[in-house]
Amino acid sequence: MARGTRRTQVARVTEHGGGVWSIPVPIPDNPLGYTLVHLLDTDRGPVLIDTGWDDPTAWDTLTAGLAACGASVSDVHGVLVTHHHPDHHGLSGQVREASGAWIAMHAADAEVVRRTREAEPTSWLDYLAEKLAVVGAPEDHLAPLRAARASGRAAALPRGRPAQPDREIVPGELLDLPGRRMRAIWTPGHTPGHVCLHLEETHPAAGEDAPGHGRLFSGDHLLPEISPHIGLYEDPDDATVTDPLGDYLDSLERVIALDPAEVLPAHQYAFTDAPGRVRALLRHHEERLAGLRTLLVDRPLTPWQLAEAMEWNRPWAQIPHGSRTIAVSEAEAHLRRLVKLGRAEAVPGSNPVRYQAI
Structure with a gap:
């Protein structure tokens, strides 16, 4: 559906008990389908956890969902954003208005929002084209970026001007939510400032002796069937060599320690056995790291060549242009982890850069 076209939405709200609901807000032209926006009742009114993509149909769905929960958008007291991505933060400004x-x-993602708001489209396109050339992207991938730069178009940029947050989520602290007990857990990896939100209250469907502790709003950090994208933290003005995959694996360990009775993610569906899901993700990434190192034993490869050889949800030839850029970022994140673990290294003087196993 074209942006700006309206269609009457039927709210498919799920009540999770204890003053918690979820509203599936659609993401246009995305295989994920929707973002689960969660509503939490507080003594000052409803608080939203994420808001969904900035799109007229998404807005209509969100407002219809709030009505199905017995609220309206004008009642919303606050918005807690798990991370800055547009399918989570996109409608936050409109809700505030x-x-x-x-x-x-979280402050780290608020800084990303600030940079996005202030960025000149041409500088971002220059940075992206240069970065992709260094990691071995072929000319047919770079050409559309250069054409957009030459014409003044910004098709490769994140869209719009995301809302600047006016409060900071401080890890480890209880949030100011009257009548509720919720603590912020910093879980970087998917983004530098991703947070999970731990509702430290007895699960309404369980007794005091039930296994697990409270409920965890996990954003994109922990999903029941999908391994979240872990790419690089992009900052054209910062040359710090970060380790997003290492951050993510460490963050997973924090979730095991919490041992929540139920996980309420931002995509797919609510689930239990968070420790089991964490262990599965830890195995997945260890197996992927081992497999990528094996590929580097035979001959040095660029990050682009490594991405071509990795297993994705479809053949490389069928992956669209923008998704290939994301895939290469994920390959780079795994390479950085291998280098930090002492299992791979960059070939000195190689251009584009190549990596080899050690």
């Missing part, structure tokens, strides 16, 4: 709600986000 309609209700006067505050918007809270």
Whole structure:
């Protein structure tokens, strides 16, 4: 459906008990389908956890979902953003305009939002084209970026001007939510400032002796069937060599320690056995790291060549242009982890850069 075209939405709201609901807000032209926006009742009014993509149909769905929960957008007291991606933060500004709600986000992702708001389209396109050339992207991948730069188009840029948050989510602290007990857990990896939100209250469907502790709003950190994308933390003005995959694996260990009775993610569906899901993800990434190192034993490869050889949800030839850029970022994140573990290294003087096993 074209942007700006409206269609009456039927709210498919799920009540999870204890003053918690979820509203599936559609993501246009995305295989994920929707973002699960969660509503949490507080003594000052409803608080949203994420808001969904900035799109008219998504807005209509969100407002219809709030009505199905017995609320309206004007009632919203605050917005807690798990991370800065547009399918989570996109509608936050519109919610604030309609209700006067505050918007809270971890400082690291708030800084990403600031850079995005201030970025010149041409500088981002220059950075992206140069970076992709260094990692071995072929000319047919670079050509559309260069054409966009030459014509002044910004098709490769993140869209719009995301809302600047006005509150900080501080890890480890209880959030200011009257009548509720929720603590922020910093879980970097998917983004530098991703947070999970731990509702430290007895699960309404369980007794005091039930296994697990409270409920975890996990954003994109922990999903029941999908391994979240772990790429690089992009900052054209910062040359710090980060380790997003290492951050993510460490963050997974924090979730095991929490041992929540139920996980309420931002995609797919709610699930139990968070420790089991964490162990599966840890195995997945260890197996992937081992497999990528094996590929580097035979001959040095560029990150682009490594991405071509990795297993994705479809053949490389069928992956669209933008998704290939994301896939290469994920290959780079795994390479950085291998280098940090002492299992691979860059070939000195190689251009484009190649890596080899050690």
